[in-house]
Amino acid sequence: MIKRIFLPILFFTALLVPDHSFGQDKNNPWYISIGVNAVDTYPVDEDNRPLTGGFLNEMYNFEDHWNIIPSLSTIYVGHYIGSGFSLGVRGSLNKIDKLGDVSVDDLAYYAVDGMFTYSFRDAINGEGGWFDPYLGLGGGYNFVGDQPSFGTANGTVGLKLWLGESVNLNLSSTYKHAFEDKYVKHMQHTAGIGFVFGGTDSDGDGIFDKDDECPDTPGLEEFNGCPDTDGDGIKDSEDACPEVAGLPEFNGCPDTDGDGIADPNDECPNTAGIAALNGCPDADGDGVKDSEDECPNEAGPEENNGCPYKDQDNDGVLDKDDECPTVLGTVANNGCPEVTVAVLEEINVQVRTVLFDLDKATIRKESYETLNSVAEIMKEYPNTQFLIEGHTDSQGSDAYNMNLSKERAASVKEYLEGQGLPSSRLSSQGFGETRPVATNATAAGRQKNRRVEISLID
Template structure:
């Protein structure tokens, strides 16, 4: 009953150690179960004990082994490679060093009655796994203390430990360990305790089950990949969803995860022609004739033309070099000056009629002002000129020879200009008309007769080339 009480006490203390630290790393907890061996011999004492590490591996003569589950440890990772471990163990001591026969010098195992052995120890250990850069073998060193009972006596101990974990996976490993316990009471004696066991790590939380613990998982509630710290890449294009503009369609990093099927530099989601290479300016659609109209909207995709004409060139039906859209006479060849219409020149007959009117213009005597009866003549001339909007005319004034020549010259200029002003004021473009006075220099009849002088006092209209 007494031994069971001690074992129960050990179990309670181990459980209390297991709750002594808060969680702060993936799988921070570990539990180890196994067997232990106690060796009282190689501890630097006189017979029946021996020098330090003397016959350290003499299992048969010195090790006390309880061939059953005899050790249990609970560990809690602290930080930066440090771990706290609480261990409870039991054993039976039957070998306590060795005796040497004084006569023969023969050495025999020093046997004792089955002494009950119980230990409760705590230590802080430091992992050297990163030092040796290994993912499997984890050596560690530790220091701590505890209390050991040997049968009915007990004493505190100062402990030093060297051990190895050999990990078969992320959470399961084989533990090998040797601890030197320096007892502070002779009743317990200093000794070595070796152990071997299986270690199980636990305590990590992986909410989304992606194999990345929540503590290191940037997306703890959404299964993802280790390369993206636990965040998903739904389309497997190497770009995590949170940075992927097209998370459900595999694409390219240069387009933030969006595809460009036709390779034209316009991503499919913005490409109006995603399977045919095209131009960025035309939303990814091609323009075979280079006229700026996408082929799909171009009624003449093989021939350049303006967008206003659906990509087709403007026609020039009459072949006069003026496109139908600008040609007021698209079916009749004309000139640009006449908006595509033919230049209509007044005939000789028309010019004859025009001059018949012009010669009947009557002025006030010696002046450039018109007589009232002349108004109808001028209106008739205006009407004729309007029929030929692209023809230019020269208005010429003439006088008879009576009076000074200089006066006649000036009068002829004023009268020619008066006719021009009238025509302009009645709708004839000024740039189509010029006026010139010739005075008495170009008579058409004899100035010596009244009839001749009358004919010489005239206005003539000439067609300009």
Template sequence: MKQLSKLLVIILLVVGFNNIQAQDENNPWQIAFGVNAIDVFPTGDDEALANFGFETGSLGSEFFNVSDHWNILPSVSYVSVSKYVGGGFSVGARGSLNRIENLGDVSVDDLSHYAVDGTIKYNFLKNTTIDPFVEIGGGYTWVEAIGAGTVNGGLGINFWVSENIGLTVQSSYKHAFEDYLVKHFQHLAGVTIKFGGTDTDGDGIYDKDDACPEVAGLEAFNGCPDSDGDGIEDGKDDCPNEAGSKEMNGCPDADGDGIADKDDACPNEAGLAALAGCPDADGDGVADKDDECPSEAGPAENKGCPWPDKDGDGVLDKDDQCPDVAGTVANNGCPEVTEEVQKQLNDYARTILFDTGKSSIKAESTSVMVDIIQILNEYPTAKFTVEGHTDSVGSSKLNQSLSESRANAVRDFLIEKGIGADRLTSIGYGEDKPIATNNTRAGRTQNRRVEINLIK
């Protein structure tokens, strides 16, 4: 056991070197320990055996003759360590000790055997339970006080019983460079432990395979967390701190309207997506919370209430230029001046009397002016032209001037009594538009007149 302690010190020194890379991506280091068997018979190393005074055998004969040829120390007799370097390759070192009692077919008196070897190993498969490998390397072997360098080659297989622990069996041929050392086989069987994977967040998932290496998570989500436990990892969860459904990308939907609470302006009332999750009882496109008439459809411009039509003429007040007076749609809600009204208006206008040769309205025409004003007030948006006419007595120039001044006089009177100035224009036609003959007194009386006509 004193020799074993020395061997373990050598192995620990080898482990301390950092110029070795990684065992696999998750568990870079691998340590193995167990028993080894030395078999010199099958090598056919006649000359070396003769040097020891023993008879020889033929190469390959009785390879599996364990009882007669294998030398086994019944204790832990080898320790190895290796580190993965990528691409299936690992490099490492191994130390072993043994007692040689069988040298071929000849029994000997417990010759001591020590070996330290460097190894390059290639694993054929990855992440499998059965893990075969080949190994080459070199080292130094001592039998008693005789030592020599060797070149080694071997085959082996790991049987992994868990991610980190396995059983290893291996056979290696060691070819000695010196004639005085016997070439031999070394067989190994032992326990192998992989370790050294980095798990920064301590969630049991190595950083290489951990999509969230800084935050503890779940294996189902490649190491990423699910803070609210809704089965959706935080990175794909729009509401990582509130349990929700996959349909809502991890967010809750309290009212079940298909709109996540975080996007729902009315999270406790089922509503419409177009209204940010709020209901619209009257279906007018205005959410109930903003609708001043939630049970009666109306436009958004009027806060969800229907537009009024006070005069009941079918033209809404917002479009009705005469909201207090029933009118027609064609006239924007205002009453239309009919031919009958137009005739009545001019029947009144033609009775307006003026002082002879002047534009001043006689007092007795006041009542008829009041009648005209009443008619004009019934049509508040209608516009009119006040027209002045004369007979042909006197000069044409004088008649034109008189007709204009009389038309202006009537217009000014109406404006003074409250008719909008923008609704009235005036024009004088003089003697140019007679409605009767100027050859009779009755005809000339008809021609001296004022007319008030609708501007269409």
């Protein structure tokens, strides 16, 4: 009968047991097992008395020596202590109809045993594993028939085959040594189904609170019970973007545009850009991001909104630096044209013909056209300052000539200002008779000395 019951169980257990970690441990400290027990007095005595066959002789002769009842007949309750050690109590009942080779009337059998066990599971498999052999030591009280109860010292060899994380098949053989010959020394074999329980898993994630770094939040085993909400392989507590899947190099944040700048730090997360502009693009490479660049495909300075400065007159001086942006000029004169010797001579040829009333500073009307022409030429040089000089001949006193030259120069200056020339560009000065260009001894020479000239102010 025993063979028919237990050999198939052992066979299918070996086939079905998966290869992962389970068992009684600190997370599941309580263990209970229920099953059947068999009592055998035959292989317990070396004296070869009629009731025995010698120590361990025919220990597993099920049919000839074992006493067993066909119902649940044993229960074990144990608690895990730590480091593979457990402490438990087992209660058993049976009927004895064989004492060795001698048949007896059904004798009632009751036993209560305490057991201190050590599991070799972790030593063999590493932590956990389905194969779980163990050894046990303890003692108990036994009641057989009408005999008084008697104590025994017990030694146990057992094997648990874990069928799942909390269920196992538990097989054991225990030698119970009675210290007086009048009491029955015997072997007791058990087979049962065991269950572990007692662990606390507050968040229901399958990881007990003792090992759960996040006991109140469902999480994953690889993160010791902590969650990874976005499933990017970085637990939420270390993930800068726990709601959005990202990359380890960005602390769990994404880089949508693949520019090497994490989205939270990227002002343009959907368009590849550069770090200098916080992830925004700069197509023309002028340091102004495209969204603020009025000329995104043409390099230009930031102060001009990313557009290049123009040079309208193509004189080599940019408009921003060109004081005469629409007039061709020179770099030396800040983009404005410079008065050449020829131009200045042309001005003076005309201004020397300006006529005044006799001994007065009043310009004659017939000279207006000449001065108008001079004004137009001077306007072509908006960055040039002119000095209007008044000169006389030597007739009259020096003081009189000096005063008259000043007044005539001032009169020409005033007229030119009236033609639109700014006063800031014009100055006047009288030199009297101090700078003659011809002799004052002849009328022709004195006529040349009575003149107005224009020179440049550096």
